[in-house]
Amino acid sequence: MKNKKLILLLMAVYFLTGCWDNQEIQERGYVLGIAIDKASPLPKGQESMDEYLSERDMEEMPVQKGQPKYSYTIQVPILANARNQPSGAGSGGGSGEEVTWDLTIRGNSFMEVNREFSTRLDYPPYYEHLQAIIINEDVAKEGLSQILDMFFRDHEMRRRTRIFITPHEAKYILDVQPRISDFPSVYLGRLPMNAEKTSRILHVTDLGEVSKSIHTKTDFVLPRVTSSKDEIKDAGSAVFKGDKMVGWLGEIDTISLKWIRDSVKGGLVVVNMPEDKEGGGLVSLEVIKAKTKVTPIIEDDGIKMKIDAEATLNMSEKFQGHHDVALDKSFIEVVEKKVEVDMKRRMTSTIKYVQKEFGADIFHFNRIMRKYDPRYWAEIEGNWEELFKQVEPIVNFKAEIKQIGTMK
């Protein structure tokens, strides 16, 4: 009897929950990328007027409240057409056929639009494999928190989804036809992994990071992407103050930013040798190890930031001079010195530029201040926006060249 009750209880646990989320793997519409634009996308390509109009009709959605503000595009793969597919899987993909299906709908709330997609898509959209969210510059300037709220909230969304900002129509990025990969979103989603090769790419720019920054009221940066017909370029960054974009940061400034933020994964430092030393010329040095420590110095006349960066470098390229020169210790020391001076100048100028142009604390000095002196931080927190602009940076850069490369 006791057993029977236990079995009944177990059965209840089983059957009361049900298999509500059972869905065959091939019957899910994997949304690989989302593009968010302002609500009037430009005509697409060279299509005839009829096609264009019917396409536009599809994109219309009567919204429950207000006027459509945004235009959302989702990208679903057409796996049967994919070029890279297992040999055992049915018919191979025909070249030239479209491998993705991009659906655009204009509306306000993403959730509402998301459900509206179900009127056009026979597979329910599924976001757990979302690779990239691409946001148009104009949309970003109006603020991210409204459009990204559903991405922060929904259980299907992953914190690791990457966010990109583009100065052009975000939709065009999804229209790219990559050369090797099948799907532009996957192609784009993998680009930030190259941050180990060059510091011009921002790499911790996922949904979780944005969520953290917005909710702790920290300014942040997101990568800038641009596209051609078959390529996407990920370099430079968009500066955000609060949740609103305020401007762009160039590629070189992005490198400095990453040095200050202690997020350098790799990349190069290129310096120009003075003419009197072995004919001058360029020297490229690869970053092997990088470490930056930022310490605030609080004085009566203002806050100073002591930025101590240490770098271990390998010499990868040298334009001028005999190769023996590199074996000379004094030459190495000169290069080291040059790197130190150059980097110090660049980092200082980046900070000054950001302070002057945007006033956005993208270096996360506020986090450092809070950690360093929480009580003092509580006093100045309300006034930080003004104080940040007056922070005086003291940059120290220490470079050490470990290897000079092989010669054959």
Next chain:
Amino acid sequence: MATMRKIELYLYNVGNDCMRLIDKIKGVFRKKAVEKDKLFQYEEFKERYVSKSLKENRDYLQQVFTHTKDIIIRNITIRATKQNLMIVFVDGMVDRNVVNEHLIKPILIDMAPENYGRRLSFEEIRDSFISAAEIKEAETFDELVLQLLSGDTLLFLEGQNRGLIIGSKGWESRGISEPTTEANVQGPKDCFVETLQNNITSIRRRIRDPNLAIEMLKVGRRSKTDVAVVYLKGVIMDGLAQSVIEKIKKVDVDSLLDSSQLEYLIEERKWTIFPQSVNTERPDKACAAIFEGRIAILVDGSPFAVLVPSTFSMYLDASDDYYTRPLVASLVRFTRYFCYFLSASLPGLYVAITNFHPGMLPPRLALAITTTRVALPFPTFVEVFIMESVIEIMQEAGLRLPQAIGQTVSIVGGIVIGQAAVQAGLVSPIVTIIVALTAIASFTLPNYNANLTTRTLRIPFIIAGSTFGFFGIVMLALAILSHMSAIETFGVGYFEDFSPYRLRDLKDTMVKVPASLMKDRPELLKPQDTVRQVNNKSSGENQDEK
């Protein structure tokens, strides 16, 4: 009232008399038939004493064995003394050499009148003439018939109300060969055979301890199968052997053809799918278990010894583990535990992941799996079920067919079912890989019963995975684990080598420590003598295992 009763009684008696009369009349015509159909029980033999008259004994035996033609009754008369003897044996069960050279020859030649002029007494014949080693006397037929049917030879002497049992067992038996179900690379390669005596010898050769107890029992009302219960006195847990023997004695069946039948009759849980005693055809494994403080049960006619009490880890131990280096053995054991898990749950996990949690896969893998499934007609659940059935059919077919054709089955099955089904777009290649991997994982399990268990568990796992996803898998795994922990064999828990934490018992489970560190017997068996080896680091000599 009384008269009525009298009349009733009278009528009853008359009726009975009539019936008896009719029976008698019938009997006259069918006397032989009745005799033929007479059934004999050992209980009856107990009451039946050996007669002094040789003819009477012969008639009785002939009557008992009316239908058997292989009972040979040989009459011998010694002319000079007019002494009559009768020799009875079963053809094929006896060693003819013993009967001819050591029984008939001495009687015919040595007892000839030129050697002996006088009548010889029963004792003289027994003690001085028969040159066989094993000899016994019996007065009732139960013993006599049983020994006769076991392969011994009976000798009756005119005028004596007892019979002699001469040990002459000897029949064609399979030579000791390599184990077929528990193959190994290193270590002894002999194997139990169908003859109990050979098997006991195999154990005795390895355990020369005077405390080795071999208790002989007979099981089976009709088969009277010999059963040997082997254990080490002074090592085994107090009372364990008695309880096992008692259980075996209580078994009341017609016949016992294999040790596994006995295993199922004495086990505690009838409905569980988990084996509760290990059966092995390896004498070294049986001996290792006896040394640990377990019991080996041997059954005549079965090449498998049953080891009780058993714990879960025993099913995943191969003898090879003890003959290879401990680190290697531990790695192999890890693989085996992992394979046990895979073999039971991999198809279920696959169905659960693809149907419920594709977000857990890396995106490229998810897309690859999806791509292979785009044009397939069946849902994953059905697909996995079909392929599982195919594998089961192939396994069964390969097992039943003769070895030469069995290989054809695997080739035809593997290529046709695997390759062709994928190319025809009926199943996805990933499911083929999953099912094949599952089947191969199950082959790594050294114990065939454990293999069968995982094969059975696969089906509930597929069902749970396809209805409730990971939630179902976890629930089922919990239910199975709690069931396994509840199983007890002869007072020892199924998981006792893992569960109450005892370092001593864990040394020989998933990880096998070097032999020099296994100084004590496993604690879970509560051995009387716990010490397995004495520490002798400096000399490095191995103390004998006790």
